Amino acid sequence: MKLYRLISKQTLPVSKSEAWDFLSNPKNLSTITPDHMGFEILAGGNRAMFPGQIIHYKVTPFSGYSTKWVTEITHVKEGEFFVDEQRFGPYSLWHHKHFLKAIEGGVEMEDIIDYKLPFGILGQLVHPFLVKKQLRQIFTYREQKLAELFGTINTIENQIRFESI
Template identity: 70%
Template structure:
């Protein structure tokens, strides 16, 4: 089974504190998820983020397919990073690191996601046609929504990279 990695970076003219307050609030995940995905938080967003926190969602990653997704916040370093891991959901593995770093004029937000697709060779065949395409759409929506909310730093570029490990 192949392991895939997605890396995304964006820079914004806000403070690290503002970025942390937004990203560490599980309720804001719905704000930066495309509406067509039917994303709803069922539980776990009633308090500030902490290691061991379980968050339950429903999501429809593809038309006609709705699933429950359960993640655990496994690591938190206040103001700098947190990690969520899928406990139950559409992936065979989902390990998502969120980093926040102050830079000149604002903050850089970086996501590093290591993931595996279920269903063996069928999942590997579906990756470039469905999964990778869907993740690109999600991160394009997220990029635009974050720019609407926070603006954009001049002379910075947004990065989105996929690789197979």
């Protein structure tokens, strides 16, 4: 069983509470997702985030292929972190931790996503040029969009990296 990890860090010149207010609102996810993904919340995104919240999405990860994705917000520590886990969707496993840490002049956001692809060896073969590439595009877009909305402290510290675990 091959597991992958994506780690993304970004610093923004905003308060921790301002970053939390934006990032913990499910409605803002479409703002920081590339338009070509056809991202749409179908249900469950109309309340402030809480543990046990189920959110249904429609997403088009690749041209000509759209799918529904259901996540559950499993953990929330107000202003500090939240965790979303896929219940149904394109991955065999998707566990996404979002952390916020106050730093001098702003906030550091860190995302850690542990994921597993379906289809065994076939999923592993397409990971480098299809899935990994697309996740990098999504998080690069998100980084650029957040910098556009809030500014950035130091782009050298912003990073996206992948690991096999």
